[in-house]
Structure formats: C-alpha cells, structure tokens
Amino acid sequence: MHVAAPKAQRSLPLELWPMNTPLYGLNSLREVLTRHDILRVVRNACVQHAHDKVISAKSGELLFQNPPGDCHIRFGYFRGAPTFVIKVAMGFYENPTRGLETNNGLMMVFSSLTGNLIAILNDEGWLTSWRTAAAGALAAKAGAPSRVTALGILGSGHQAELQALWAAHLLGTQRVVIWGRVKEKAERLAESLQLHALTAHAVSTVEDVFKQCNVVITCTPSTQPIVLAHLVKPGTHIVALGADSLGKQELDPHILAQASVIMTDDHQQCAERGELAHALHAGLIREEVCVALGHVLAGNSPGRLSDHDITVADLTGLAAQDIAIATLAVEMSQLSPSNSALPPP
Amino acid sequence: MHVAAPKAQRSLPLELWPMNTPLYGLNSLREVLTRHDILRVVRNACVQHAHDKVISAKSGELLFQNPPGDCHIRFGYFRGAPTFVIKVAMGFYENPTRGLETNNGLMMVFSSLTGNLIAILNDEGWLTSWRTAAAGALAAKAGAPSRVTALGILGSGHQAELQALWAAHLLGTQRVVIWGRVKEKAERLAESLQLHALTAHAVSTVEDVFKQCNVVITCTPSTQPIVLAHLVKPGTHIVALGADSLGKQELDPHILAQASVIMTDDHQQCAERGELAHALHAGLIREEVCVALGHVLAGNSPGRLSDHDITVADLTGLAAQDIAIATLAVEMSQLSPSNSALPPP
Numbered sequence: 107m108h109v110a111a112p113k114a115q116r117s118l119p120l121e122l123w124p125m126n127t128p129l130y131g132l133n134s135l136r137e138v139l140t141r142h143d144i145l146r147v148v149r150n151a152c153v154q155h156a157h158d159k160v161i162s163a164k165s166g167e168l169l170f171q172n173p174p175g176d177c178h179i180r181f182g183y184f185r186g187a188p189t190f191v192i193k194v195a196m197g198f199y200e201n202p203t204r205g206l207e208t209n210n211g212l213m214m215v216f217s218s219l220t221g222n223l224i225a226i227l228n229d230e231g232w233l234t235s236w237r238t239a240a241a242g243a244l245a246a247k248a249g250a251p252s253r254v255t256a257l258g259i260l261g262s263g264h265q266a267e268l269q270a271l272w273a274a275h276l277l278g279t280q281r282v283v284i285w286g287r288v289k290e291k292a293e294r295l296a297e298s299l300q301l302h303a304l305t306a307h308a309v310s311t312v313e314d315v316f317k318q319c320n321v322v323i324t325c326t327p328s329t330q331p332i333v334l335a336h337l338v339k340p341g342t343h344i345v346a347l348g349a350d351s352l353g354k355q356e357l358d359p360h361i362l363a364q365a366s367v368i369m370t371d372d373h374q375q376c377a378e379r380g381e382l383a384h385a386l387h388a389g390l391i392r393e394e395v396c397v398a399l400g401h402v403l404a405g406n407s408p409g410r411l412s413d414h415d416i417t418v419a420d421l422t423g424l425a426a427q428d429i430a431i432a433t434l435a436v437e438m439s440q441l442s443p444s445n446s447a448l449p450p451p
Numbered sequence: 452m453h454v455a456a457p458k459a460q461r462s463l464p465l466e467l468w469p470m471n472t473p474l475y476g477l478n479s480l481r482e483v484l485t486r487h488d489i490l491r492v493v494r495n496a497c498v499q500h501a502h503d504k505v506i507s508a509k510s511g512e513l514l515f516q517n518p519p520g521d522c523h524i525r526f527g528y529f530r531g532a533p534t535f536v537i538k539v540a541m542g543f544y545e546n547p548t549r550g551l552e553t554n555n556g557l558m559m560v561f562s563s564l565t566g567n568l569i570a571i572l573n574d575e576g577w578l579t580s581w582r583t584a585a586a587g588a589l590a591a592k593a594g595a596p597s598r599v600t601a602l603g604i605l606g607s608g609h610q611a612e613l614q615a616l617w618a619a620h621l622l623g624t625q626r627v628v629i630w631g632r633v634k635e636k637a638e639r640l641a642e643s644l645q646l647h648a649l650t651a652h653a654v655s656t657v658e659d660v661f662k663q664c665n666v667v668i669t670c671t672p673s674t675q676p677i678v679l680a681h682l683v684k685p686g687t688h689i690v691a692l693g694a695d696s697l698g699k700q701e702l703d704p705h706i707l708a709q710a711s712v713i714m715t716d717d718h719q720q721c722a723e724r725g726e727l728a729h730a731l732h733a734g735l736i737r738e739e740v741c742v743a744l745g746h747v748l749a750g751n752s753p754g755r756l757s758d759h760d761i762t763v764a765d766l767t768g769l770a771a772q773d774i775a776i777a778t779l780a781v782e783m784s785q786l787s788p789s790n791s792a793l794p795p796p
Contacts, residue, residue, distance in 0.1 A: 211566075
C-alpha cells in the first residue's frame with residue numbers, strides 16, 4: 107500500500123501502460139475515420155441531444171495569461187451507453203509564432219459501468235474540428251433552399267477550409283466563394299480548395315459573398331457583426347459557427363429578426379453565448395421561430411418554410427458531438443487491422 | 452485537411468502515439484515516488500494554496516445511476532509554472548463485486564506555454580490516495596500535542612491504511628488503535644499494519660479509540676456524527692478526512708465549538724462541504740478560530756496553543772495537491788533510468 111517500490115523493474119513501454127489501453131494518434135484516426143461516418147454520428151448526436159438523451163457536465167474552463175491560452179473540458183455520455191467521454195481542448199494563441207498549431211487536445215473514452223479507461227485518442231484537436239465541420243455541413247444542408255447558387259464562406263482559417271470541403275460536398279455544389287479579412291489568406295484557401303475539385307475564388311467584401319451565394323457559413327473569431335442585415339437577400343441560409351463564447355459575434359441581430367426559422371444546436375447555450383444571445387438581448391426575436399437543429403435533422407420540423415425565407419443556424423458546439431465522434435473513433439479503431447499491432451492483452 | 456487517410460499505414464504502438472508522449476503506469480510511479488518527496492510537495496502545495504498561488508477551475512462532476520458511480524475532474528496550475536495538470540478521478544461503487552477497485556483515475560500534465568501534452572499518469576487513482584495520505588499526515592503532525600500517546604484511526608478501508616502508515620511515521624509513534632464499523636475489517640487492517648512494524652490493534656468502540664489516543668484521524672464515509680463531543684479529552688487533535696461532500700459528516704459539531712484551533716485546507720470549501728459546514732450552520736463557532744493549514748505548515752500560525760487544547764483539522768482536498776503530486780511524478784519519472792526504455796524522439 108505504501109509508495110516505496112516493491113522491487114526495481116525496467117519500465118518498458120508496455121509496462122508503462124500495464125492495462126494495455128489503446129492509444130490512438132492522429133495518423134491512425136485519419137486512417138479509420140471517414141467523412142461519411144462522422145456526418146452520420148454527428149447527425150445522430152444532434153438528434154439525441156434534442157431529445158434530451160445526453161448527460162453532460164457543465165464544461166470547465168482554465169485560462170492562461172502569458173502566453174494567452176485556454177483549456178476547456180467537456181464530458182458526458184448518452185443515456186444507457188456503456189461508455190463515457192472526456193474531451194480536453196486547448197487554444198494557445200501564440201503557438202503559430204512557435205511553429206505550432208493554435209489548437210490542441212485529446213479525448214478519453216471510459217467504461218460507464220466500471221470507470222475503466224478504454225482508450226485515449228490523441229487527436230491533437232482534430233476530432234473537435236471534424237465534428238464541428240460535420241455540424242456546420244449538416245446545418246447548411248438542413249436550411250438550404252432547393253437550389254444552391256454557391257456556398258459562401260466567411261473566414262479563411264483551418265475551420266473555414268473544413269467547412270468549405272464538407273458543406274460543398276453535402277450541398278452538392280462545386281461553387282465556393284470566400285471572404286477573409288486578409289485577402290491573401292482567402293486567396294490561398296481558394297487555391298487549396300481548387301485542388302479538391304472545387305470552383306473556389308476569393309472576393310474582397312462580405313457583400314460580394316452574399317451577392318453570389320444563398321448558403322453562407324460564417325467561421326471567424328469576430329467580436330462584432332461582419333454581416334449586416336441589408337446584405338442578406340430572401341432565400342438565404344446562414345450558418346453561424348464563430349460565436350461560441352461571450353463577446354463573439356458575426357451577425358447583425360436584425361438578420362435573426364428577419365429569419366423565419368432559427369435553428370440552434372442548443373437553445374440555452376445559444377441564448378447565452380451564440381448569435382441568439384445578441385438578438386434576444388436586443389429584444390428582436392420571438393422564441394417561437396427557434397427550433398432545435400436535431401429536430402430538423404430528424405425530420406420533425408422544417409428547416410425553412412419556403413425558398414424565399416431567410417433562415418439562420420446558430421451553432422455553439424455540443425458535448426454530444428464530442429461523445430459521438432470519440433465513440434466512433436474507438437469503434438472503428440478496434441475494427442481496424444492496424445490493431446493487430448497493439449500490445450497483446 | 453479532410454479525413455480520408457492519405458495512405459494506408461500500419462499503426463505500430465509507437466506510431467499510435469506520434470508525439471512519443473510518456474505514459475506512466477502505476478508500477479513505474481511506485482518506482483519513482485517516495486513518501487518523503489510526496490510529503491514535501493504536498494506540504495508546499497498547501498502553503499502555496501494558502502498564499503493564493505494556485506489557479507484552478509471549479510471541479511466538474513458527472514454522475515452515473517446504474518451501476519452507481521461518479522467522475523470528478525480537477526484542473527489547474529501554480530502561478531507562473533510551466534505546466535498545468537488535469538486530474539480525472541472515478542468512483543464506481545459496485546466494482547468490488549466485479550473484483551475491481553472502487554476508485555480509479557488518471558492525471559495528465561500539459562505545457563502551460565503551448566498546451567502540448569507532456570505526460571499521462573495512469574495512476575489508477577493512487578496519486579490521489581497518496582496526496583490525501585500526505586495531507587492527513589501533515590495535518591496530524593501540525594496539530595499534534597508534544598507527546599503523542601497513540602494514533603487513532605476511524606475507518607478500516609484503503610485510505611485508513613494509508614493514514615495509519617503515513618501519520619504514524621510522521622508522528623514518530625508505533626502505537627495505532629483502529630475502529631471500524633465492521634470489527635473484522637478493522638482487525639485485518641491491524642494485522643496488516645503489524646507487518647509494517649506498527650503496534651496496531653482494533654477496538655470495539657469509538658470511545659475506546661479516544662481513551663487511548665490523543666491524535667485521531669477520521670476517514671469513513673459516514674453521513675452522521677460518529678465522534679460525540681463528550682468522548683474528546685483536552686489535548687486531543689482530530690484530523691477529519693471523511694467529509695468532503697455535502698451530506699457527509701463524522702464529527703459532532705460541538706467538537707469544533709470546543710476547538711481552540713480549526714485548521715482547514717480551504718476555508719471556503721470546508722465551509723461548504725466539510726465538518727466546518729455543519730458547525731457554521733449550527734452557529735457554533737467563531738471564524739476567528741479557523742486558520743489555513745498552509746499557514747500552520749509554513750510556521751506562520753500555531754497548530755495548537757497548548758497541550759491541553761482540543762484542535763481539529765478539516766480536510767476536503769485541494770487541486771493544488773493533485774497538481775503537486777502529478778508534477779513530482781513527471782519530474783521523477785523523467786529522471787528515472789527506466790526512461791531509457793521510452794520510445795526515442
């Protein structure tokens with residue numbers, strides 16, 4: 107029971123990990139996860155969440171001053187599931203100056219029957235990026251008018267690229283129009299999208315995006331409206347991804363006031379820290395226009411009433427999405443032949 | 452950027468963990484951690500906490516119904532430290548019926564400059580047990596009268612055994628008296644303590660413990676007072692470990708009313724969920740008698756005023772203690788020769 111070692115022993119890697127718990131790194135996750143599967147489980151996660159089938163703890167936050175950074179933890183499980191998931195996500199904003207990615211993180215899957223560790227997914231933040239890309243694409247499809255002219259993307263970062271690839275694929279359009287505060291970055295993103303067989307180009311103003319596109323996904327870290335109400339034509343669907351914490355905002359609240367349908371991934375969360383928060387605070391909208399994204403994805407509620415509506419999807423991120431993709435990653439990894447290389451039990 | 456694998460590749464264990472992040476299991480932690488070092492860093496953690504040098508997030512909790520269990524997460528860092536720590540602790544109360552330990556858990560150490568994962572400590576809950584044992588022993592010493600007649604232990608579980616071993620050692624006494632609700636378990640604990648060169652015996656009543664001992668550590672899951680005020684003689688020091696959440700209680704609140712010094716690991720936390728909560732709620736004590744354990748350990752405040760005082764230490768557990776022991780474990784593991792067996796960078 108006491109700490110002194112019973113006997114000296116060399117800690118070979120396997121001994122360092124006596125339970126032989128599988129550890130999956132980013133490369134092996136890329137191997138076993140497909141966009142199709144991720145869309146499937148994230149869609150299901152949104153539906154389960156809307157039906158209150160998810161138990162999750164309030165996410166914890168730890169802040170760092172110098173250099174600036176933050177660490178968020180979400181954890182939870184689907185009612186009755188044999189596993190639960192803990193997700194750790196970090197953002198350290200000076201990392202690029204050190205040649206490192208800003209975002210990082212990992213997920214852990216445990217037995218909800220015994221608490222035993224089942225797997226660690228050292229995804230370096232990618233599982234979060236992928237589940238966010240899936241949620242954005244599903245929300246874009248859920249509210250899109252019957253004919254999509256082109257997909258607009260506001261933002262030119264990491265998530266903007268994923269949104270363009272995943273949403274264009276799901277919407278069945280090749281045409282992507284990109285605006286970013288730094289034109290060169292938007293142009294570089296357009297070029298890299300062309301490598302994926304998309305007809306992508308960068309434009310100089312947000313107005314140019316809304317002139318050409320009737321589905322627009324916003325994924326910037328903006329703290330003030332970059333989309334003004336007069337730019338948004340009838341028949342436009344906007345997916346707002348950027349605002350996920352207090353102080354962030356991308357849409358003029360009057361756009362939500364004009365919307366016939368506002369889809370939220372979680373009403374309470376959006377009312378606290380999404381675009382919805384600003385519109386509610388300004389007293390601009392009736393909560394009746396709000397519907398859970400999960401109910402739309404389940405086909406229980408329409409994403410838009412006509413091709414002339416303005417519709418908005420406000421996404422702030424769900425623990426359910428983290429739980430779903432982590433569970434998928436473990437299931438697929440356990441099925442993968444590469445597992446023959448895992449330490450034997 | 453998209454999910455489909457760039458190329459098939461066998462995931463050998465090293466490739467599963469591309470960053471070669473060290474993973475330390477319980478055996479290797481037992482190898483490098485000594486009681487002496489743990490006492491040193493936990494003492495320092497209590498002092499740092501008392502001086503407000505610790506940044507920690509409110510601990511998150513996830514509950515499970517069937518089978519009953521809970522998962523707690525604490526995370527934080529020492530101001531200015533290059534690392535931060537996330538600690539996951541589980542309790543699944545039907546595990547013993549499956550031949551598993553009730554408690555489980557792991558800790559992770561990250562860079563507070565970049566968010567990069569530095570190490571995973573798969574301690575199965577032992578780091579928490581050890582830091583708790585250290586805190587109990589330090590608190591026992593901090594309030595002990597000049598001559599210790601014998602060490603009393605209320606409880607006969609896992610933590611009771613650690614408290615007996617660590618506190619007897621620190622107090623310099625061989626005499627240990629144990630009471631547990633199940634006499635046979637207390638007798639088995641006494642026998643196992645005898646194997647560690649302690650003169651230990653089990654008694655039938657809590658009263659018998661207080662007749663023989665002037666330092667008593669309580670570590671039971673009791674939800675009502677098991678130590679009544681009339682049992683406690685002048686010159687007795689009690690360390691209350693069991694009550695760490697709402698509803699738990701081991702001491703008659705009048706004992707705190709009689710105490711000349713009440714040490715708390717964290718005043719606010721004890722006032723919310725420790726023994727202090729019950730005494731404050733009953734309006735029995737003046738907060739002036741309360742002092743931070745860290746101030747006593749630092750020598751800035753006395754643990755008792757005379758050998759005739761009754762004194763109490765109320766411990767509810769600190770993130771600082773988790774941070775300290777996890778940091779120690781990584782430092783010692785990185786120094787350990789067994790590391791030559793780690794995957795090369």
